[in-house]
Amino acid sequence: MKLQRFFAAFNARNREFLRDRTALSWNILLPVMIVMGFAFAFTSDHQELFKVGVIGEAQGKQEFLAIRHIQFIPVTDTTSSISKVERHQLDMLLDLTQQRYWINQTSANGYILEQLLRGSGGGLSRQMVSGQEIRYVDWLIPGVLGMNLMFSSLFGVGYVIVRYRKNGVLKRLKATPLTPFEFLSAQVASRLWLIVMVASLVYLSTDLFVGFQMHGSYLTLLLVLTLGALSMISLGLIIAARIANEEVANGLLNMLSWPMMLLSGVWFSLEGSPAIVQQLALLLPLTHFTEAARAVMIDGAGCWDIRWHLLTLAGMAALFMGIGARTFRWE
């Protein structure tokens, strides 16, 4: 690896990206617009369903559990469920084994559910928690950052290399001493720092208007961002390894990105969705990114708390990059 050749290719790619004004503004404006749109549309959490976490099995007939338009979610861990009540992610937590329930004193939904519970003759003891509400937009911003990162990584590397191959740029480079390794690492490095830059810009500009919660450390968030971007850029490299047709590449990239966007909990929580969907979601790098970023921003998690997400992202990055580099052909 000659650094001079690496930096030559790195700079050329950066320049190309920064000068392509339409792509650049699209990269920055789209996520900002999404966040702003949701911030105004959901000034408070307008979820149609009441969400109740339930610990244990019901003994005999429980009228409360038969009420429609309440989603009852079986949970096992009391501590984490209580903190969900604190953050308004659950409106109520019901512990049937010990005949008690938790609500948040600042939650209107919690109050209504309590009335319903009393009306159906529960006789459970009340436990009160308090905590600042997590607005939908607070919950959404890590997802939107992740979505932007995913599209920018997959298309910015996958699609661009395929286009280079189709129009002969790669063939011209192949005829020089530039090695595939130098070329690919320049593409990865260029996209990585552009993503970090764009994500920071999106974060800062949306924070200016919406002012969302950030309980963790910015360094941890940066680490999550870097590993998330690396894993998805590497996934793009696999697509870009051989294909010489832009339409095929476009189709494959869409086939990868759309399910990821829907299954990785960008827009809505997967809690309460079928187990198979939740298992499937764990195979997607975007899931690990959004969960880790949310843990840092909303719960103030540190590196150790999210170590499994970080390790998974790093592992995926290494695996995908290995496959991508090994199968790469200039033509």
Place this chain on the structure above:
Amino acid sequence: MQALLEVRELVKQYREIRAVDGITLRIERGSCVGLLGPNGAGKTTTVEMIEGITTPSSGEILFKGAPIDEEFRQCAGIMFQNTALQEFITVSEILTLFQRFYQRTRPLDELIERCALHDFLTRDVQKLSGGQRQRLLLAVALINDPEILFLDEPTTGLDPQARRNFWQLIDDIKAEQKTIVLTTHYMEEAYQLCDEIAILDRGRIIAQGSPEQLLQAHFKNSVITLPLKQVPETLHHLPGVILQRRNSQLEIHSGNLNSSMRSLLDLGVSLEQMQVRSPTLEDLFLELTGHELRA
């Protein structure tokens, strides 16, 4: 003496097509060798195998007596037939980019001067005219001061003026004793620039030699052309000549000009607008393959 580049029995087989079918070539240091042939003759496949871009199905390629390796990339200059350059990048940035890929490079100022690039140095490479683009690509191919330069149909699509300017550039490079491998389907180009020509058809070399040698070996004839409308339609045969109808002209390839003229006059054919010329490579190609070069 060892040739700079030697190619032996080179074959490229694509699934059903044998694009190159056993080509053997010797390229001497300082010579300009032309591969001439119609589209699809195998010229580009042949040079791309030599350049190391395409892997041959079989055969041997030796550069300075050894198989081509990484070192070869440092000392070969390549101008492809179709090359796109990165987008949103200027002419001078492209030059700097490619310069950084090589260990040994030519000074950019000199290249800019030589290939007349100064008028559009800051222009986006996507906005160049055909001639400007080819000059830039030539400069890129020359950037590592190559020992051997490959030019694959460098003037295809250029207007006659731009083509002549380009020939002048190649002539200057030849004067530096560089070795050049050129593919073309323009006879005139091969004739003007090449010391040695290999004529390719259907993946094989069908004739090889200097332009003069080739013409001498195959033609001692002259070519008489007459407008077809002056020739009776019944004229299918004339003693000792080959007749060829081309567009609105009749071409008579004759070994004995005097007797052919006499025969024509005897037949009452008017010799107005008659032209007599020496045969060209184009005629040679037609004779060798039975089809025209720019088919």
